Every structure is written in C-alpha cells, then in structure tokens.
Amino acid sequence: xxxxxCTVAVLLMPSLSTAQTYQVQQPRRQFxxxxxxxxxxxxxxxxxxxxxxxxxxxxxxxxxxxxxxxxRDGNTRITVQEFSRRSQGAGVTVFPLGLRIGTTLAxxxxxxxxxxxxxxxxxAAPFSSYALTNARAYDVGGGIYVSDRSGGWGLxxxxxxxxxxxxxxxxxxxxRRYFAEGGGGLTSGPLGxxxxxxxxxxxxxxxxxxxxxxxxxxxxxxxxx
Numbered sequence: 351x352x353x354x355x356c357t358v359a360v361l362l363m364p365s366l367s368t369a370q371t372y373q374v375q376q377p378r379r380q381f382x383x384x385x386x387x388x389x390x391x392x393x394x395x396x397x398x399x400x401x402x403x404x405x406x407x408x409x410x411x412x413x414x415x416x417x418x419x420x421x422r423d424g425n426t427r428i429t430v431q432e433f434s435r436r437s438q439g440a441g442v443t444v445f446p447l448g449l450r451i452g453t454t455l456a457x458x459x460x461x462x463x464x465x466x467x468x469x470x471x472x473x474a475a476p477f478s479s480y481a482l483t484n485a486r487a488y489d490v491g492g493g494i495y496v497s498d499r500s501g502g503w504g505l506x507x508x509x510x511x512x513x514x515x516x517x518x519x520x521x522x523x524x525x526r527r528y529f530a531e532g533g534g535g536l537t538s539g540p541l542g543x544x545x546x547x548x549x550x551x552x553x554x555x556x557x558x559x560x561x562x563x564x565x566x567x568x569x570x571x572x573x574x575x
Contacts, residue, residue: 376450376501377450377451377499377500377501377502377506378450379448379449379450380445380448380449380450380540380574380575381444381445381446381448381449381575382442382443382444382445382574382575383442383443383445383449383542383572383573383574383575384440384441384442384572384573384574384575385440385441385442385443385460385544385570385571385572385573386438386439386440386570386571387438387439387440387441387460387462387568387569387570388436388438388568388569388570389436389437389438389439389462389463389566389567389568390435390436390566390567390568391435391436391437391464391465391564391565391566391567392435392564392565392566392567393433393465393562393563393564393565394549394563394564394565395563396430396433396562397409397410397411397419399560399561399562399563400467400480400560400561400562401419401428401469403558403559403560403561404476404477404480404557404558404560405421405426405428405471405475405476406476406558407421407422407423407426408421408422409421409422409428410422412427415427416429417429417472418430421473421474425473425474426471426472426473426474426475427471427472427473428469428470428471428472429469429470429472430467430468430469431468431469431470432466432467432468433465433466433467434465434466434467435465437462437463437464437465437566438462438463439460439461439462439463439568440460440461440462441458441459441460441461441462441570442458442459442460443456443457443458443495444456444457444458445495449495449497449499449508449574450497450499451497451498451499452496452497453494453495453496453497454494454495454497455492455493455494455495456492456493456494456495456510456512457490457491457492458489458490458491458492458493458512458514459488459489459490460488460489460490461486461487461488461489462486462487462489462566463485463486463487464482464485464486464487464518464520464552464564465482465485465564466481466482466483466484466485467480467481467482467562468480468481468482468483469481476557476558477557480557481521481522482520482521482522482554483520483521483522484520484521485518485519485520485521485522486518486519486520487516487517487518487527487550487552488516488517488518488519489514489515489516489527489529490514490515490516491512491513491514491515491529491531492512492513492514493510493511493512493513493531494510494511495508495509495510496508496509496510497537499537502539503538503539504538505536505537505538506536506537506538507534507535507536507537508534508535508537508542508544509532509533509534509535510531510532510533510534510546511530511531511532512530512531512532513528513529513530513531514528514529515527515528515529516528516529516550518552518554520554522554522556522557523554523555523556524554524555525552525553525554525555526552526553527550527551527552527553528550528551529548529549529550529551530548530549531546531547531548531549532546532547533545533546533547533568533570534546535570535572537572537574540573540574540575541571541572541573541574542571542572542573542574543569543570543571543572544568544569544570544572545567545568545569545570546567546568546570547565547566547567547568548564548565548566548568549563549565550563550564550565550566551563552564
C-alpha cells in the first residue's frame with residue numbers, strides 16, 4: 351500500500367509542477383497604430399447647412415420636381431448635381447502609455463477626403479453655382495481606447511471615443527472643423543479592422559461664410575506596433 355501511494359505521488363509531481371508554473375501569455379504593449387481608411391459619408395441637415403447659409407433665407411425640399419430644394423418664397427430653385435459619398439483617408443494613433451488590456455489614452459492624427467459638392471441656383475441668388483472640390487480634412491484629436499487583447503495571434507477587441515479639431519483645404523478655399531468619433535473593432539496580433547462613425551462640423555469662408563455637417567462611416571484597416 352505504501353509503495354502504491356509513493357508511486358502515485360511521483361507520477362503527479364510533474365503535473366503539479368507544470369500547473370504551478372504555467373502563466374497566461376500576456377499581449378505585448380502597443381504604442382503606435384497606422385491605418386488606411388475607407389469612408390462613406392452621409393450629409394446631415396443639408397438644407398439648413400450649407401444651402402440656407404449660402405442663400406441667406408429658409409429653404410425646403412422640393413417634392414416631385416426636377417430640382418431638389420427651393421426657397422420658402424419660391425424665388426430660388428436649387429439643384430444638387432453632386433454629393434460624392436465615397437472617399438479614402440489615412441491616420442496614425444499614438445498611445446503614450448501603451449495599449450494592452452484595459453483603458454488607455456490615445457492621440458490620433460488623420461487626413462481624409464471630404465465629399466465633392468456641386469449645386470446650381472436658378473432665380474434670385476447671390477451666385478449661380480457652388481462647387482466644393484478636392485477638399486481634404488487634416489484632423490487631430492484625443493480620447494480613450496478600451497482594449498481586450500489576446501497574446502500572440504489570438505482574437506481580441508477594442509473600442510474608442512475621440513474628439514478634436516481639424517483644418518480643411520479645398521479648391522474653394524480653406525476652413526476649419528470640429529469632430530467627435532466613436533467605434534470599435536477586432537484585432538489579431540498587430541493587425542486589426544475597425545468600424546467608426548464621425549460627426550464633423552465643417553466651416554468655410556468662401557463664397558460667403560457657411561458650414562455643413564458630414565457623418566462618415568469608416569471601415570479602417572490597422573497595423574499596430
């Protein structure tokens with residue numbers, strides 16, 4: 351009986367030693383994430399901004415007409431010839447304290463294309479057309495990331511909220527903007543994919559001071575180091 355007990359104890363010792371020394375592999379801390387972005391932009395309150403800003407009077411949607419909007423007094427008709435929704439961008443996110451598991455600070459800089467907007471005005475209007483082309487936004491913002499990464503190439507996740515300011519350059523002139531953004535995604539090792547929604551308030555000075563809202567929905571491919 352004594353011999354059997356000793357034999358079982360000897361056989362269990364390697365297993366117990368392995369169990370005591372085993373540790374879950376921790377993900378390596380990441381400090382920089384580089385992204386390539388594909389955007390699909392939705393307009394928001396388009397009649398008020400920029401059309402009412404440009405004309406200086408109230409505007410409503412036109413129903414069953416060849417044009418898209420008209421002023422409340424019926425003196426001006428507006429046709430939207432183009433509002434391009436698809437564009438691309440790129441960005442760099444820096445995590446000063448590193449990103450592993452939990453919450454951390456983030457600073458993000460990005461450049462993204464804004465929609466080309468072309469409109470014509472018939473009737474009483476200070477100008478006959480409006481064209482915003484080759485517009486790009488250069489944004490910088492800060493916020494927080496919440497990460498649940500796995501070690502090695504295991505599947506993990508992260509979410510974020512950001513806010514910041516930006517500068518606009520275009521053929522029409524320069525401007526500025528403010529934005530807030532939120533989203534999340536999946537990661538595997540250094541690679542990731544994110545889905546984000548950004549609410550941006552864009553302001554330009556030419557041909558008159560006006561603003562417009564954009565809501566780009568972005569799919570983002572990332573590589574982190």
